[in-house]
Amino acid sequence: MRIDAWLAGASGRLREAGRDSPRLEARILLGLATGLDAPGVLVHGAENLAPAAEAKAEALLARRLQGEPMAYIAGFREFYGRDFAVFPGVLIPRPETELVVETALESDLPDQTRFADLCAGSGCIGLTLALERPGWQGVLVEKEEDALEASRLNRGRLGAGNAEVLAGDVFALDLPARCFDLVTANPPYVAESERALVMPEVLAFEPFRALFSAQEGLAHVKAVARAASRILKDGGTLVLEHGFRQAVGVAEILADLGFSKIIAKKDLAGLDRVTRGVYKCPRCC
Numbered sequence: 001m002r003i004d005a006w007l008a009g010a011s012g013r014l015r016e017a018g019r020d021s022p023r024l025e026a027r028i029l030l031g032l033a034t035g036l037d038a039p040g041v042l043v044h045g046a047e048n049l050a051p052a053a054e055a056k057a058e059a060l061l062a063r064r065l066q067g068e069p070m071a072y073i074a075g076f077r078e079f080y081g082r083d084f085a086v087f088p089g090v091l092i093p094r095p096e097t098e099l100v101v102e103t104a105l106e107s108d109l110p111d112q113t114r115f116a117d118l119c120a121g122s123g124c125i126g127l128t129l130a131l132e133r134p135g136w137q138g139v140l141v142e143k144e145e146d147a148l149e150a151s152r153l154n155r156g157r158l159g160a161g162n163a164e165v166l167a168g169d170v171f172a173l174d175l176p177a178r179c180f181d182l183v184t185a186n187p188p189y190v191a192e193s194e195r196a197l198v199m200p201e202v203l204a205f206e207p208f209r210a211l212f213s214a215q216e217g218l219a220h221v222k223a224v225a226r227a228a229s230r231i232l233k234d235g236g237t238l239v240l241e242h243g244f245r246q247a248v249g250v251a252e253i254l255a256d257l258g259f260s261k262i263i264a265k266k267d268l269a270g271l272d273r274v275t276r277g278v279y280k281c282p283r284c285c
């Protein structure tokens with residue numbers, strides 16, 4: 001079959017399946033099967049597909065038609081200008097999470113900041129901070145095996161030698177007290193009562209434990225904030241992502257734990273997505 005004929009057929013099937021960008025997805029899938037890039041796929045349109053490449057493209061198309069996210073099929077997702085390896089069992093980095101990175105980078109922090117990124121997943125937040133600030137030292141903490149593997153893989157691929165990846169649980173965090181200038185986190189924060197609002201593709205393919213949290217979605221946020229109030233130095237900064245309806249609740253949790261200068265930051269859609277607070281230690285001199 002000619003390349004342009006395969007692309008036309010695949011685009012039509014993706015369109016019928018309700019995909020938003022059927023032609024682009026068809027080109028990416030064919031690119032993955034043939035090793036050509038997206039412009040190359042178009043330039044070679046009049047050529048015939050080798051049978052093995054066509055079989056591979058059909059297999060990739062079948063996965064996409066069943067709703068599997070493009071990031072799992074491609075094996076990576078771009079975040080803050082870098083490709084992060086992802087696979088089933090690992091949450092796909094979201095564009096709104098870049099706001100956590102931006103907020104941390106614009107905070108008033110020392111040149112040799114020590115930071116901890118909790119609930120690290122693919123490592124997109126912690127490794128980006130380490131790569132953007134080579135003078136910083138970071139630890140990434142994650143509980144689930146698949147996500148730990150992704151963080152470690154990405155650390156090596158991206159060469160973030162100033163970041164360490166540790167297995168750990170935010171409900172029982174084993175990091176030294178008063179050692180960190182910055183804590184970042186994008187914890188699970190979807191409430192079970194909001195399940196119907198989550199896209200079916202996300203529910204079907206992405207890990208439940210990366211998405212849902214007890215106590216109306218705030219159990220992990222509380223654990224992160226409690227842990228941060230123990231490991232942050234006096235005057236240290238916490239930056240965390242949360243649901244767009246949770247900013248008030250998050251601010252109350254932070255204030256109760258002794259954080260001040262609490263501000264919510266809006267994402268590109270104008271929704272309160274990220275909160276920053278500064279920890280004022282009551283017993284530090």
Ligand SMILES: C[S@@+](CC[C@H](N)C(=O)[O-])C[C@H]1O[C@@H](n2cnc3c(N)ncnc32)[C@H](O)[C@@H]1O
Pocket residue numbers: 091092093094097118119120121122123124125141142143144147168169170171185186187188189209210211220
């Ligand atoms: C919303 S995802 C965020 C992943 C990544 N930071 C990102 O922004 O794409 C939450 C992550 O927290 C991890 N997680 C869930 N419960 C945890 C716990 N108790 N302790 C540490 N990590 C946990 C999940 O495995 C998942 O990787």
